[in-house]
Amino acid sequence: MTKPYDADSRWLGAVMHAAFFLLLGGALARFLLRHPGEPRTPWILALSLVLALLHLLGPVLSGPGPSDPGARPARRRLAWLGLVVAVWMVLVVLAPSFAWCAVPLFYTGLRTLPARVALVLVTVLTLFVVAAQLRLAGGFDPNLLLAPPAVAAIAAAVFLHTERQAARQRALIDDLIRTRRELAASERREGTLAERQRLSMEIHDTLAQGLSSQRMLLQAAERVWESDPDKARTHVRGAASVAEHNLTEARRFVHDLAPADLARGGGLDAALRALAVRESGDHLTVRVHVEDGGRAPLLPDRVQSALLRIAQGALANVREHAGAATAALTLTVLDDQAVLDVTDDGHGFDPAALPDAGSGVRGHGLPAMRARLRQLGGTLTVESTPGEGTVLSAAVPLEAPGTDRPGRRKAPR
Numbered sequence: 001m002t003k004p005y006d007a008d009s010r011w012l013g014a015v016m017h018a019a020f021f022l023l024l025g026g027a028l029a030r031f032l033l034r035h036p037g038e039p040r041t042p043w044i045l046a047l048s049l050v051l052a053l054l055h056l057l058g059p060v061l062s063g064p065g066p067s068d069p070g071a072r073p074a075r076r077r078l079a080w081l082g083l084v085v086a087v088w089m090v091l092v093v094l095a096p097s098f099a100w101c102a103v104p105l106f107y108t109g110l111r112t113l114p115a116r117v118a119l120v121l122v123t124v125l126t127l128f129v130v131a132a133q134l135r136l137a138g139g140f141d142p143n144l145l146l147a148p149p150a151v152a153a154i155a156a157a158v159f160l161h162t163e164r165q166a167a168r169q170r171a172l173i174d175d176l177i178r179t180r181r182e183l184a185a186s187e188r189r190e191g192t193l194a195e196r197q198r199l200s201m202e203i204h205d206t207l208a209q210g211l212s213s214q215r216m217l218l219q220a221a222e223r224v225w226e227s228d229p230d231k232a233r234t235h236v237r238g239a240a241s242v243a244e245h246n247l248t249e250a251r252r253f254v255h256d257l258a259p260a261d262l263a264r265g266g267g268l269d270a271a272l273r274a275l276a277v278r279e280s281g282d283h284l285t286v287r288v289h290v291e292d293g294g295r296a297p298l299l300p301d302r303v304q305s306a307l308l309r310i311a312q313g314a315l316a317n318v319r320e321h322a323g324a325a326t327a328a329l330t331l332t333v334l335d336d337q338a339v340l341d342v343t344d345d346g347h348g349f350d351p352a353a354l355p356d357a358g359s360g361v362r363g364h365g366l367p368a369m370r371a372r373l374r375q376l377g378g379t380l381t382v383e384s385t386p387g388e389g390t391v392l393s394a395a396v397p398l399e400a401p402g403t404d405r406p407g408r409r410k411a412p413r
Helices: 004-034 039-057 075-094 094-110 115-137 142-223 229-255 267-279 299-324 362-374
Strands: 285-292 324-333 337-344 379-384 391-395
Touching: 004 039, 004 094, 075 094, 075 115, 075 337, 094 115, 094 142, 115 142, 142 229, 142 299, 142 362, 229 267, 267 285, 267 299, 267 324, 299 324, 299 337, 299 362, 299 391, 362 379, 362 391
Parallel strands: 285 324
Antiparallel strands: 324 337, 337 391, 379 391
């Protein structure tokens, strides 16, 4: 694909070529009209033809050779430019009217040579133009002495400024392209890390919790295996039921990572009730209360999945750590947010003394819930006192985070 500044450079080069041939043709016509039949006419015609051919064949004669494809300016181009300038100088000495052909040569020199060398060439060309114009005038003229240097200075300054602006623009474009590539790579890395974190939370909230339940049920069965076989068999059947659910979760996890209870249909309400039935047993009873006004099935899938996972994690913590007899899941759906409260009557704890996420599996639950809610712009609140149970509240906004709509009711805490 052609870059814009390359196209502009070619367009300007074409204009300068056309201007050169117009000036050369005008100077030759002027000489022939004013000096017919002079002895120097054949030389003027021959040199004009050579200069025209040199300029016409410039892209071929001045292109970089096979040994220096990246050189700028290439030696062949320098040789070509030197030959063009030499022929032009001879023409100007023979016929001063060819002096104004120097204007396109200014551009060629500035584009070909380094800035300082190009300015030296422009100065030399300007001196030739001044001398030629004074010869044509037949005497001293301050305007002819000062005008050509002024025009040359303006042309050189404008060209060099444009070249520097173009160089800065190219550097800026290169920086933007490089920055965009770095940003894309950074986003891919962040996406990978976020996906790893999400998978970690999914595994913790499904397979790890299910395995923990199975272990507890099997341990309970082992304790009463000899004294109460019927109760032991009940625990084993419970462990088998949890294993079956875990298998369903694992298959769903592999398929699309959606909670299996939600995939069965019925929405978040039914999924919470199925979870409560599954978690209830001899030592723990889980109740469910839903206050949604019929809006729970309309919650976004991500919100339903997050709240269900949080309920699973919270009940896993209750079962393993709280020593509670009862727990309650309360889902409240308002116009602007959905709130899930998980309460238990266990022995409670000091929230300030919670372990870090890296201290073990047990410390991963609450940080995982907070991370899950943070992705949705939500918040997690934990209120607990030793000996008085625990209240965990997860709130998820149903509008973009930061939207403030006055007059809305706040979720109970």
